[in-house]
Amino acid sequence: xxEFFRKFLSPFAKKLRVIFSKTPDHTAFEHLEQLFYEADxxxxxxxxxxxxxxxxxxxxxxxxxxxxxxxxxxxxxKGLISHRPVYHSPHVxxxxxVNGSGKTTTLAKLASHYAxxxxxxxVVAGDTFRAAAxxxxxxxxxxxxxxxxxxxxxxxxxxxxxDALAAAKARGTDIVLIDTAGRLQTKTDLMQELAKIxxxxxxxxxxxxxxxxxxxxxxxxxxxxxxxxxxHRFTPITGIVLTKLDGSAKGGIAIAxxxxxxxxxxxxxxxxxxxxxxxxxxxxxxxxxLGK
Numbered sequence: 001x002x003e004f005f006r007k008f009l010s011p012f013a014k015k016l017r018v019i020f021s022k023t024p025d026h027t028a029f030e031h032l033e034q035l036f037y038e039a040d041x042x043x044x045x046x047x048x049x050x051x052x053x054x055x056x057x058x059x060x061x062x063x064x065x066x067x068x069x070x071x072x073x074x075x076x077x078k079g080l081i082s083h084r085p086v087y088h089s090p091h092v093x094x095x096x097x098v099n100g101s102g103k104t105t106t107l108a109k110l111a112s113h114y115a116x117x118x119x120x121x122x123v124v125a126g127d128t129f130r131a132a133a134x135x136x137x138x139x140x141x142x143x144x145x146x147x148x149x150x151x152x153x154x155x156x157x158x159x160x161x162x163d164a165l166a167a168a169k170a171r172g173t174d175i176v177l178i179d180t181a182g183r184l185q186t187k188t189d190l191m192q193e194l195a196k197i198x199x200x201x202x203x204x205x206x207x208x209x210x211x212x213x214x215x216x217x218x219x220x221x222x223x224x225x226x227x228x229x230x231x232h233r234f235t236p237i238t239g240i241v242l243t244k245l246d247g248s249a250k251g252g253i254a255i256a257x258x259x260x261x262x263x264x265x266x267x268x269x270x271x272x273x274x275x276x277x278x279x280x281x282x283x284x285x286x287x288x289x290l291g292k
Contacts (some may be wrong), residue, residue, distance in 0.1 A: 052075060082280070090169065092210050101243060110177055120172065124178040137150075178209070194231075215241045
């Protein structure tokens with residue numbers, strides 16, 4: 001993951017080093033704030049960070065570029081947390097997110113990840129409104145050797161989930177991955193249906209779902225924070241999967257999400273292949289962002 005991020009975030013790092021290549025003046029600090037903002041750190045974080053750097057320069061004007069970068073790294077790390085879940089048997093993971101975020105693809109990657117660990121995986125096609133989602137999961141379930149539970153198109157998703165968890169307990173399944181429809185965060189009725197799925201999980205397994213992962217397209221920038229806030233109101237989010245970090249995505253969104261919402265980034269998706277998914281490592285991420 002480190003090598004990938006360093007390649008993709010290098011333009012940000014280069015611009016940052018240019019600003020720090022000489023003692024910055026007022027205009028340089030304005031450019032610095034704009035750079036932080038464009039990297040999707042968020043307006044508040046960008047302004048706070050620049051002000052701290054101003055103070056640091058006033059107190060120690062002899063600081064060199066590497067010292068400034070080290071300071072920025074420590075400040076950014078303060079907003080990042082690393083999280084690893086406690087696993088249950090079966091361990092139920094509910095994936096939510098808006099259409100186009102990469103949710104179904106992420107579920108398939110997680111299925112592959114756990115199958116490679118020797119886990120018995122059950123995939124639940126809870127997105128009963130999109131035939132392509134079911135077909136996609138059928139292909140992936142066969143590929144990784146996992147089981148798939150689906151239902152008739154447009155059937156009640158919560159019914160599919162109820163049956164799937166009953167099957168998981170009977171079959172000795174290790175990991176249950178539940179796909180859901182791509183709900184627009186502005187559609188209250190659909191969000192309430194998502195809350196219903198959560199309640200159905202708890203009828204079969206009182207502690208389920210053990211993880212609720214919100215899949216966010218990194219290219220959506222600050223809109224991803226709005227999505228997270230809305231989903232979190234209806235079904236508590238335990239972690240974020242940040243997808244599509246394989247093009248023009250802005251790396252600072254990971255920092256903005258954790259700073260504002262206190263929800264950890266757990267995974268990052270970097271492509272379409274089965275292994276293009278990695279656990280989020282805060283320090284490696286910041287090192288790459290700063291071109292370390």
